[in-house]
Amino acid sequence: MEAKKYWNPYLAGVLLGLVLxxxxxxxxxxxxxxxxxxxxxxxxxxxxxxxxxxxxxxLGHYVEAGNPLRNWLVVEVIGVLLGGxxxxxxxxxxxxxxxxxxxxxxxxxxxxxxxxxVIMGFAAGLARGCxxxxxxxxxxxxxxxxWAFMLMVFAGGYATAxxxxxxxx
Amino acid sequence: MTDIFPLVFANEEIRLLTAxxxxxxxxxxxxxxxxxxxxxLAGQFYLHDMTVFKVMFTAILVAMVGLYTLVGVGWVDMAxxxxxxxxxxxxxxxGFLLGIGFIMSGLCPGTSVVSAASGRWDGLVTIVGIFVGTxxxxxxxxxxxxxxxxxxxxxxxxxxLPAVLxxxxxxxxxxxxxxAGMAFIGAEAVEDTFRARRxxxxxxxxxxxxMKFGLAGxxxxxxxxxxxxxxxxxxxxxxxxxxxxxxxxxxTVAERIIAGDPDLMIIDVRADAGERVPGAYPVAxxxxxxxxxxxxxxxxxxxxxxxxxxLEAIPTSWPDRxxxxxxxxxxxxWDGQVLTAATPTSARADExxxxxxxxxxxxxFSGAETQAGQVxxxxxxxxxxxGGAKPKRGGx
Numbered sequence: 001m002e003a004k005k006y007w008n009p010y011l012a013g014v015l016l017g018l019v020l021x022x023x024x025x026x027x028x029x030x031x032x033x034x035x036x037x038x039x040x041x042x043x044x045x046x047x048x049x050x051x052x053x054x055x056x057x058x059l060g061h062y063v064e065a066g067n068p069l070r071n072w073l074v075v076e077v078i079g080v081l082l083g084g085x086x087x088x089x090x091x092x093x094x095x096x097x098x099x100x101x102x103x104x105x106x107x108x109x110x111x112x113x114x115x116x117x118v119i120m121g122f123a124a125g126l127a128r129g130c131x132x133x134x135x136x137x138x139x140x141x142x143x144x145x146x147w148a149f150m151l152m153v154f155a156g157g158y159a160t161a162x163x164x165x166x167x168x169x
Numbered sequence: 170m171t172d173i174f175p176l177v178f179a180n181e182e183i184r185l186l187t188a189x190x191x192x193x194x195x196x197x198x199x200x201x202x203x204x205x206x207x208x209x210l211a212g213q214f215y216l217h218d219m220t221v222f223k224v225m226f227t228a229i230l231v232a233m234v235g236l237y238t239l240v241g242v243g244w245v246d247m248a249x250x251x252x253x254x255x256x257x258x259x260x261x262x263x264g265f266l267l268g269i270g271f272i273m274s275g276l277c278p279g280t281s282v283v284s285a286a287s288g289r290w291d292g293l294v295t296i297v298g299i300f301v302g303t304x305x306x307x308x309x310x311x312x313x314x315x316x317x318x319x320x321x322x323x324x325x326x327x328x329x330l331p332a333v334l335x336x337x338x339x340x341x342x343x344x345x346x347x348x349a350g351m352a353f354i355g356a357e358a359v360e361d362t363f364r365a366r367r368x369x370x371x372x373x374x375x376x377x378x379x380m381k382f383g384l385a386g387x388x389x390x391x392x393x394x395x396x397x398x399x400x401x402x403x404x405x406x407x408x409x410x411x412x413x414x415x416x417x418x419x420x421t422v423a424e425r426i427i428a429g430d431p432d433l434m435i436i437d438v439r440a441d442a443g444e445r446v447p448g449a450y451p452v453a454x455x456x457x458x459x460x461x462x463x464x465x466x467x468x469x470x471x472x473x474x475x476x477x478x479x480l481e482a483i484p485t486s487w488p489d490r491x492x493x494x495x496x497x498x499x500x501x502x503w504d505g506q507v508l509t510a511a512t513p514t515s516a517r518a519d520e521x522x523x524x525x526x527x528x529x530x531x532x533x534f535s536g537a538e539t540q541a542g543q544v545x546x547x548x549x550x551x552x553x554x555x556g557g558a559k560p561k562r563g564g565x
Contacts, residue, residue, distance in 0.1 A: 013228045013231065017231025017232045034278045077282060080282050096288045097289060116274025125302070126319070131271070140228070140233040
């Protein structure tokens, strides 16, 4: 089956914005993504070193109320997984492949992807959120730090793009 | 018109059902927008495909206009909304690092989930990397004090741009919409300049101009309606609101401090106090007190210590969220009932037991005090915790 075209970006943006607005009105907070890795790490740490976890500046408040996975944002990310899967499947886009430019090997691309993931995990810890929780949700709330974060994400991306161009173009 | 939003369902099953439904919408919209494809997202940083900017900013505009219009007409209580607390330096450094990781992976934490869900191996290994990085940060912030101070650096509490810039909210929102609209036009001109780089990656269709103007017009209409319907600010708006909850007894506070109750926060409004209740934050009555009070959640009891417990009202600028209660008798009550040893009023067994217990509590605090005036008891609820107010938040 020929894959459907991507949506018009402004239409996709309107739908995303309405989902975010509904989230604000229903939960009193925004959407997120890095809460899942944070809380899974907190769960792992809690089972191996409970005292260290409780006193850790970033993990401590996740384990205060018992199981760190009993959380709105964790379930929401499971919803994202389902939504992404159904979206790709119904558009004929579900495919086990690796997205990369023509000038890089698959291994090289996967190496960059892991390294980028490690940096983003660290960064989302430091910034208390990622592009979903800070830039998108905090941005729509006009939170001061979220706008600083968003501008710096673009700055970091543009500053690094030239060095990793072989991967993409 | 009253504050009906946010709804915040009490029933956990309903709450988690909304999480699945809204998360599904989030993932579906991201996938259909092209956000499951790392190569397409990377196009943002080589200027030939500005889909990231267009989708993200359209979403921000729609949610922002919708929310602040509802705030303007009085349907949303902004005080009950969780606004990402600002830690300026942590977010500047973290944002820059995340940008570096973004262009290396081609995905961000949210889109890596969508990418993996559409079968892409690069999305899956990005998720693995994010787990590793999350663990590394949690260990590193514990090991290196410099990283921990960066994590809390530049704390401004729940700060929003219009307040920082001293501008009224709705006109500010209108300006953001106008600037973003011009940026969309600019982004498409940039895309055309760099179109030679597109390669075989599918390009997202350009909307007809009518649609863009339709969108802008709709947002503008909503805003103007919001401005028109907004209740006029009352000139005689009270600067203080009465404390409704009953005063809390010093002994009760003492017991909760000893128990390390996380739902207790103590603030001391006396200007020049020599001694304070252990763990109390000094907060001036005329301050906005945001950095401290932003850390108080819905279930937090904020106990206010004044000189004699006569405080009846607090500034309306303080957040609505926590429960404020004055300490019975103020500092004098604390000094008399907790720091001073009690004497039995009769020889009955229960009275003697009460006095023995109370003197044990007194010894805890007066003993703690003699250590060169240091605050020895565990401080109640540190407000600078990651993510702040509600424990359910703090992720991304």
